[in-house]
Amino acid sequence: MYRLMIVDDEYEIRNGLRSYFPWDHVGFEVAADFGSAAEALAYLREQPVDAVMTDVRMPDMDGLEMIRAIRRRGLNMPIVVVSGYREFDYAQQAMACGVRHYVVKPTRTQNLIDVFTQVRKELDEAAAPLRSAQPERQGADGADVVRRIQQYIAIHVQDATLASIADYVRMNPYYLSSFYHQQTGEKLSDYLFGVRMQRAGQLLRETDERIAQIAQEVGYTTSNSFSRGFSQYYGMTPREYRTMNGEVKR
Numbered sequence: 001m002y003r004l005m006i007v008d009d010e011y012e013i014r015n016g017l018r019s020y021f022p023w024d025h026v027g028f029e030v031a032a033d034f035g036s037a038a039e040a041l042a043y044l045r046e047q048p049v050d051a052v053m054t055d056v057r058m059p060d061m062d063g064l065e066m067i068r069a070i071r072r073r074g075l076n077m078p079i080v081v082v083s084g085y086r087e088f089d090y091a092q093q094a095m096a097c098g099v100r101h102y103v104v105k106p107t108r109t110q111n112l113i114d115v116f117t118q119v120r121k122e123l124d125e126a127a128a129p130l131r132s133a134q135p136e137r138q139g140a141d142g143a144d145v146v147r148r149i150q151q152y153i154a155i156h157v158q159d160a161t162l163a164s165i166a167d168y169v170r171m172n173p174y175y176l177s178s179f180y181h182q183q184t185g186e187k188l189s190d191y192l193f194g195v196r197m198q199r200a201g202q203l204l205r206e207t208d209e210r211i212a213q214i215a216q217e218v219g220y221t222t223s224n225s226f227s228r229g230f231s232q233y234y235g236m237t238p239r240e241y242r243t244m245n246g247e248v249k250r
Contacts, residue, residue: 002050002123003031003189007040007066008082009058017053021109026116037066042221044070046196046229047189048162048177049077051119056083056090064090067097074163075173078119082107126172142183145169149180149188153195158219160192197233200226204242211238 004023008014014033023030031049034040038060040052052070054063067079081094084105091102100122101115152168153160165188166173180188196218203214215226230238 001029002027002120003048004028004051004053005031005040005043005049006033007035007037007052007054007058007063008033009035009055011035013055021112023116026113027120028116037061037063037069039225041066041069042225044073044075045159045161045221046219046225047193048173050123050177051078051080051116053080053082056081056094064093064097067094067099071097073161074167077173078122080115080119142179145171146180146183149176150191153192157195157199158217160219162188193229193233196220197230200230200238201234201241204238205245211242214238 001024006014006017008017014035018030018033028051031047032040032043034043035058037054037058040054052067054066056063063081063083067081070077070079076098078101079094079097079099080101080103081090081099082103082105083090094102101119103111103115148169149165152165156164162173162176166176169176171179177188180186180191184191200214200218203209203217204211207214209217211226212223215223218226220226220229227237230241234241236244
């Protein structure tokens, strides 16, 4: 399954898309959904996705600004723009950012099925030439690449991204995710998340740094997103973890 992120400031639309659209039938899973572009960009810094579906008009930052920010980071995943605005200017600006799919609200289920079937085909085709163009990197060579990936993450835990890791090992980001999973049986995003949480646990145990500072040191832009991730990993909040492992520091 390819990982999809949905960005739309209307909760009913996000919830409907996430809960009722047959994503598994077109080869996708909704990895995350957000009501603001800023939250979505923060998530992309921490977790890779294969495709993005976004509205245009949002209160803090519009979808086109978000798309430009994504492209500046070197992320070239397919992006589907869904908007209630028919102005040709929006479509032109989206296409200038490499967006090939622009859907006008309200859209029918079959229309979205057709669009994401095409997006999946694009992702499949991008991965297939890469596999044929690059050596399979099995055995010792594959193990060496995995080791280099893990070393890079250990050193760059604060700012490691799918794009930066791929650049370091000279792989396409799409191929890198599937390669790492084939080699280790673990998703690269899960490994990165685990390293960040283990480092956070160490800092909570061994230093008196504020929780907000620790969040930044392990790659999170907000304390709230860090606390959610930490609670998911450890089953308790960072403050509870610090209490259980010694005197609460500040």
